Amino acid sequence: xxxxxxxxxxxxxxxxxxxxLQSPPWREAFLAGLPFLLGxxxxxxxxxxxxxxxxxxxxxxSNLDTSIFIFLLASSILVTLYALFRRFPLWxxxxxxxxxxxxxxxxxxxxxxxxxxxxxxxxxxxxxxxLGYLLxxxxxxxxxxxxxxxxxxxxxxxxxxxxxxxxxxxxxxxFGVLAALVAAFVLRRWEWQTGVALAIGANLLAxxxxxxxxxxxxxxxxxxxxxxxxxxxxxxxxxxxxxxxxLGPIVIWRIIDRLTLRRSVS
Numbered sequence: 001x002x003x004x005x006x007x008x009x010x011x012x013x014x015x016x017x018x019x020x021l022q023s024p025p026w027r028e029a030f031l032a033g034l035p036f037l038l039g040x041x042x043x044x045x046x047x048x049x050x051x052x053x054x055x056x057x058x059x060x061x062s063n064l065d066t067s068i069f070i071f072l073l074a075s076s077i078l079v080t081l082y083a084l085f086r087r088f089p090l091w092x093x094x095x096x097x098x099x100x101x102x103x104x105x106x107x108x109x110x111x112x113x114x115x116x117x118x119x120x121x122x123x124x125x126x127x128x129x130x131l132g133y134l135l136x137x138x139x140x141x142x143x144x145x146x147x148x149x150x151x152x153x154x155x156x157x158x159x160x161x162x163x164x165x166x167x168x169x170x171x172x173x174x175f176g177v178l179a180a181l182v183a184a185f186v187l188r189r190w191e192w193q194t195g196v197a198l199a200i201g202a203n204l205l206a207x208x209x210x211x212x213x214x215x216x217x218x219x220x221x222x223x224x225x226x227x228x229x230x231x232x233x234x235x236x237x238x239x240x241x242x243x244x245x246x247l248g249p250i251v252i253w254r255i256i257d258r259l260t261l262r263r264s265v266s
Contacts, residue, residue, distance in 0.1 A: 026188075028089070028090070028091040028187050029091070029183070029184040029187040029188050030184070031091045031092075031094075032090070032091040032093075032094045032146060032180075032183040032184060032186070032187045033094070033179070033180030033181065033183040033184045034094070034180070035072060035075070035076060035094050035095050035098050036094065036149065036150075036152070036153050036176045036177075036179035036180040036183065037176050037177070037180050038068055038071065038072040038075075039072060039098070039153045039154075039172075039176055040153050040172045040173050040175065040176020040177065041064075041068050041172075041173075041176070042065050042068040042069040042072060043153070043168075043169070043172035043176075044168075044169035044170075044172045044173050045061045045062075045064045045065035045068065045169075046061075046065045047165040047166075047168035047169040047172065048061045048165055048169055049061035049062045049065055072098060073098065073101075073102040073105075075095070076095045076096075076098035076099040076101075076102055077099050077102055077103075079092050079095040079099070080092065080095055080096055080099040083095075083096075088140075088143065090140075090142055090143060090146070090186070090187060090190075091187055093136070093140075093142070093143040093144075093145075093146035093147055094146045094147075094149065094150075094183050096136070096143075096146075096147050097129075097147050097148075097149075097150030097151075098150065100129055100132065101150075104125045104129075107121075107125075133147055133148065133249070134249055134252060134253070137249040137253070138249075138253060141192045141196075142186055142190065142192055142195070144249065145186060145192060145195050145196055145199060145246070146183055146186060148199070148245050148246060149179045149182060149183055149199060150179075151203075151245065152175050152176075152178060152179040152182075152199075152202060152203055152206060153172065153175045153176045153179050163213055163214065167213050171209060171210070171213065174206075174209070175206050178202040178205070178206065179202065181198075181202075182195065182198045182199050182202055185198060196246050196247070199246055200242055200243065200246055203238075203242040203245075203246075204238075204239060204242060207235050207238035207239065207242070208235065210238070211231045211234055211235050211238075214231075215231055
């Protein structure tokens, strides 16, 4: 039996790998980490494009960035459609957030929300994404873990527009590799507890790097601030959001289950 063959019930999704289940092949671990690597490469080439002193280097970086970015977005849609017909193999979960992001971008570019309701559009899209994440978590914590890893490489670009391009590209690559390694571990070991611990650790390391670079390399007033207290505050908020992202759904579903049980009893 392939451990990644389909969604797992909520009551077994967080169980460790048992002995009668076969580890998924390495190609599935690679495919699970691939979107994070592609996103990292796209962001890195984008940063190098802006910093290139010659037109030739800028053009090459731009072409690579555009090609990788388009391939990532198109692939995310195709993989998600493939997942619908193949009972959602575990490796495909890494691509769902990229597919959702692609859908939001396409809808935004289509002119649907050009009537002055951009703020409402963003809120609705954000709400639907959160709802989708909670539903995925209900059916499989392993799938939800791979979905949530999307925010790790995205964080590498958070508020760092004015740092040196070499640092921006380095952060993109480091964060993408961290997410890919966690995804590969989840595919190979099929353990939610250890996987989520690694994901939280990777995010906290990313947060430390973000804060360090923002203060050591440049000052981004209004985002990370310009004092040690601001740095501690920014990292504390980042830490709280990280734990809420990965562990919050457990609390939410327990509250919902208890409320539902009380209603059924009464």
